[in-house]
Amino acid sequence: MGIKYLEKERLFKLDTPNSSYVCGIFDPEGFLLHLYYGKKIGDDDIRYIAQVYTYPFSPDKNNRDRGMFLDRAFFEYPTEGVGDYRQGCIDAETVNGHSGCSLHYVNHQILKGKPGIAGLPATFDVMPGAVSGEESICETLMITLNDDPTGLTVTLFYSIFEGVDAIVRSVRLENSGTSDLFINKVLSACIELEEGKRDVITLHGSWARERNIERTAISKGIYSIGSIKGESSHQMNPFMAVADRNTTREQGEIYGLSFVYSGNFTASAECSQFGSTRVLMGINPKGFRWKLEPGYVFNAPEVIMVYSAQGIGQMSRTFHDIMRDHLISGANIHNKYRNSPRPVLINNWEATYFDFDSDKLIAIAKEAAKNGIEMLVMDDGWFGKRSSDDMALGDWYVNEDKIRGGLKKLVDAVRTAGLKFGIWIEPEMISPDSDLYREHPDWAIAIPGRTGTLMRNQYVLDFSRKEIVDEIYSRIKAVLSSADISYVKWDMNRPLSDIGSYALESDRQGELFHRYVLGVYDIMGRLLEDFPDLLLENCSGGGGRFDPGMLYYSPQIWCSDDTDAIERLAIQEGTSMVYPLSTMGAHVSDCPNHVTGRTVPFETRGYVALAGTFGYELDITRISQEERDMIAGQVEMYHKYNELVRTGDHYRLTSYRENGLNDSWMVVSKDRSKALLTYIKVMARPFKRSVVLKLDGLDPNKDYRISCDKDVLCTDTGERGGNGLTLRGDTLMNAGILINEDSSDMKGDFRGLLIDLTAEDLLV
Numbered sequence: 100m101g102i103k104y105l106e107k108e109r110l111f112k113l114d115t116p117n118s119s120y121v122c123g124i125f126d127p128e129g130f131l132l133h134l135y136y137g138k139k140i141g142d143d144d145i146r147y148i149a150q151v152y153t154y155p156f157s158p159d160k161n162n163r164d165r166g167m168f169l170d171r172a173f174f175e176y177p178t179e180g181v182g183d184y185r186q187g188c189i190d191a192e193t194v195n196g197h198s199g200c201s202l203h204y205v206n207h208q209i210l211k212g213k214p215g216i217a218g219l220p221a222t223f224d225v226m227p228g229a230v231s232g233e234e235s236i237c238e239t240l241m242i243t244l245n246d247d248p249t250g251l252t253v254t255l256f257y258s259i260f261e262g263v264d265a266i267v268r269s270v271r272l273e274n275s276g277t278s279d280l281f282i283n284k285v286l287s288a289c290i291e292l293e294e295g296k297r298d299v300i301t302l303h304g305s306w307a308r309e310r311n312i313e314r315t316a317i318s319k320g321i322y323s324i325g326s327i328k329g330e331s332s333h334q335m336n337p338f339m340a341v342a343d344r345n346t347t348r349e350q351g352e353i354y355g356l357s358f359v360y361s362g363n364f365t366a367s368a369e370c371s372q373f374g375s376t377r378v379l380m381g382i383n384p385k386g387f388r389w390k391l392e393p394g395y396v397f398n399a400p401e402v403i404m405v406y407s408a409q410g411i412g413q414m415s416r417t418f419h420d421i422m423r424d425h426l427i428s429g430a431n432i433h434n435k436y437r438n439s440p441r442p443v444l445i446n447n448w449e450a451t452y453f454d455f456d457s458d459k460l461i462a463i464a465k466e467a468a469k470n471g472i473e474m475l476v477m478d479d480g481w482f483g484k485r486s487s488d489d490m491a492l493g494d495w496y497v498n499e500d501k502i503r504g505g506l507k508k509l510v511d512a513v514r515t516a517g518l519k520f521g522i523w524i525e526p527e528m529i530s531p532d533s534d535l536y537r538e539h540p541d542w543a544i545a546i547p548g549r550t551g552t553l554m555r556n557q558y559v560l561d562f563s564r565k566e567i568v569d570e571i572y573s574r575i576k577a578v579l580s581s582a583d584i585s586y587v588k589w590d591m592n593r594p595l596s597d598i599g600s601y602a603l604e605s606d607r608q609g610e611l612f613h614r615y616v617l618g619v620y621d622i623m624g625r626l627l628e629d630f631p632d633l634l635l636e637n638c639s640g641g642g643g644r645f646d647p648g649m650l651y652y653s654p655q656i657w658c659s660d661d662t663d664a665i666e667r668l669a670i671q672e673g674t675s676m677v678y679p680l681s682t683m684g685a686h687v688s689d690c691p692n693h694v695t696g697r698t699v700p701f702e703t704r705g706y707v708a709l710a711g712t713f714g715y716e717l718d719i720t721r722i723s724q725e726e727r728d729m730i731a732g733q734v735e736m737y738h739k740y741n742e743l744v745r746t747g748d749h750y751r752l753t754s755y756r757e758n759g760l761n762d763s764w765m766v767v768s769k770d771r772s773k774a775l776l777t778y779i780k781v782m783a784r785p786f787k788r789s790v791v792l793k794l795d796g797l798d799p800n801k802d803y804r805i806s807c808d809k810d811v812l813c814t815d816t817g818e819r820g821g822n823g824l825t826l827r828g829d830t831l832m833n834a835g836i837l838i839n840e841d842s843s844d845m846k847g848d849f850r851g852l853l854i855d856l857t858a859e860d861l862l863v
């Protein structure tokens with residue numbers, strides 16, 4: 100690992116365990132050009148790659164045709180307006196209304212460690228699982244560039260972490276001139292790839308269908324995704340990967356970019372006239388205009404870039420590692436849930452919706468306790484006059500008609516029953532029918548004189564204003580301080596619209612979207628400072644804000660309001676392409692499922708939820724005795740496998756989304772001594788009732804003892820009884836195992852099974 104400056108060649112080189120990244124200064128202009136990102140290479144002089152002298156004319160030799168250079172070169176941080184007609188990273192407008200920009204090298208610095216980014220979530224430098232203060236395992240390169248005519252200074256930051264095949268980038272702007280500048284666009288990362296046949300992979304969705312995988316061929320032109328909803332959104336996740344056309348799950352090259360931000364974003368892949376691809380990511384310029392006064396600084400959020408030469412799976416595992424070790428719970432790395440099992444919770448939303456009182460909750464808690472569940476979460480409806488989603492957001496006072504005797508009394512009763520207590524809040528919102536709105540109608544984001552667009556009958560509070568954040572936080576803090584509360588589900592049930600703030604000056608209205616996100620980060624940061632052991636679960640109408648920015652505050656995020664275990668297969672597959680399993684909020688819920696109407700065996704619902712945080716979302720007092728009796732065993736299963744699921748390497752084997760038949764995945768411990776395979780049969784095939792499944796991620800030379808919770812494995816004699824068999828890793832990965840879907844245990848719809856693999860050397 101290391102960052103080097105090759106002085107003679109004026110090249111910067113970043114090496115991760117398996118990748119290299121090279122950019123360099125090209126004189127006499129001092130352009131910073133991108134040279135290489137890919138498999139690890141030597142410290143050679145590769146300036147020839149930039150083709151500066153083979154372009155029609157290099158700029159210093161021929162200013163007459165300078166545009167031929169600008170529109171073709173690979174820029175490290177491309178600008179717009181002066182002759183590069185591809186999409187660029189920056190648009191800074193002067194008070195005269197001009198916005199051309201050209202950046203030239205000023206200086207650079209290589210640091211041990213990694214500076215934080217003021218006000219924003221960011222990856223951090225500590226040994227995995229350790230606390231700060233230990234020796235740094237991170238290096239940072241800062242390259243400063245400037246644009247003389249505007250006085251704009253741009254500093255590019257690049258950090259690498261020991262043992263991690265990722266590079267983290269961010270950008271800082273400073274107005275070093277004497278007049279105001281208006282920043283209309285500031286993206287955080289660019290990668291430039293030589294011509295080749297490539298696909299772009301993104302995660303798209305909608306409410307109840309988040310993060311489905313989309314793969315599309317890149318052709319000439321621009322493929323672009325993004326959000327202008329003020330949150331990262333259900334529709335598009337702030338992730339984009341560019342892969343060779345032949346890249347598969349475990350083979351081939353892929354570049355993944357993930358944006359550590361929770362607001363508007365853009366990501367694009369542009370195929371130029373020469374067949375090269377420029378990939379960009381950053382804050383969406385639509386709706387963004389930031390006034391940068393002389394001497395002021397603007398920090399753009401960071402992008403995690405992962406290169407894998409071993410397919411999509413390896414890219415995912417690298418994202419999981421860097422997020423688990425260097426991002427999650429960064430707001431409070433001492434938080435006890437950062438890297439430990441989370442309590443198995445039961446949430447009352449699908450059990451009661453708004454129709455509950457303290458007696459009902461205590462009844463659920465008592466029954467839950469008997470079955471091994473560890474925490475009760477009281478969802479929406481406990482405050483103000485909230486009897487439906489039409490009112491009371493902002494009135495963060497306990498409704499004593501429902502919670503009789505107050506919150507402390509309820510929480511004490513739940514604690515006495517043996518459970519921890521968690522609570523739902525939606526701090527960013529205000530209902531028109533609320534005391535808060537009656538008192539402060541100007542606190543909602545709105546365009547004066549225009550009827551605001553309601554969604555779920557609510558407006559969004561103007562969190563760009565500190566006094567509003569302060570007031571909401573003091574109300575929430577009072578509630579959380581009044582009782583022994585271990586968990587908060589932080590919801591956000593509508594996107595932003597009608598972008599206007601009653602407080603911002605007219606030339607700063609374009610700052611509202613970003614200032615709003617900064618306000619959200621600020622209040623979440625305060626919450627974790629005041630309640631350091633709180634388990635925070637982010638949620639936005641399900642998974643509308645499932646992004647790396649949120650993971651800095653909450654180690655888990657509710658994946659989707661679609662809790663149907665079969666629908667969840669695609670949602671969880673897409674989510675796990677970028678995000679660790681430990682972050683995926685997943686529960687066993689009621690059936691027929693409230694969203695799809697489908698009934699899936701209770702057991703299968705448990706297997707699917709096991710791939711995430713695991714918990715329950717049903718009325719435990721009303722389900723059948725047979726199902727209730729299965730809960731204790733499921734909780735035991737969670738405790739047995741959670742360590743592996745939370746910390747292991749994830750391998751996808753088959754995808755129901757692709758094959759229409761079954762879904763399967765594995766989690767393998769880092770030392771490859773233990774593995775868990777989950778197999779879900781979705782569709783039975785009358786003509787073929789057995790499946791050969793090839794495993795992955797095992798040590799090829801280790802013998803593994805196989806045990807399965809069902810009698811479905813076949814031996815070579817055709818007899819059942821593979822359970823207890825020992826096979827070598829290479830056999831399991833290449834020849835595979837035979838699953839008999841005709842076995843009585845697997846008959847019927849939507850059956851699942853778990854296979855436990857333990858290395859023999861661990862058993863002796």
Ligand code: GLA
Nearest residue numbers: 448478479638639640641660
């Ligand atoms: C959102 C969440 C649900 C539930 C409701 C409460 O839709 O995703 O889980 O908390 O809000 O109103």
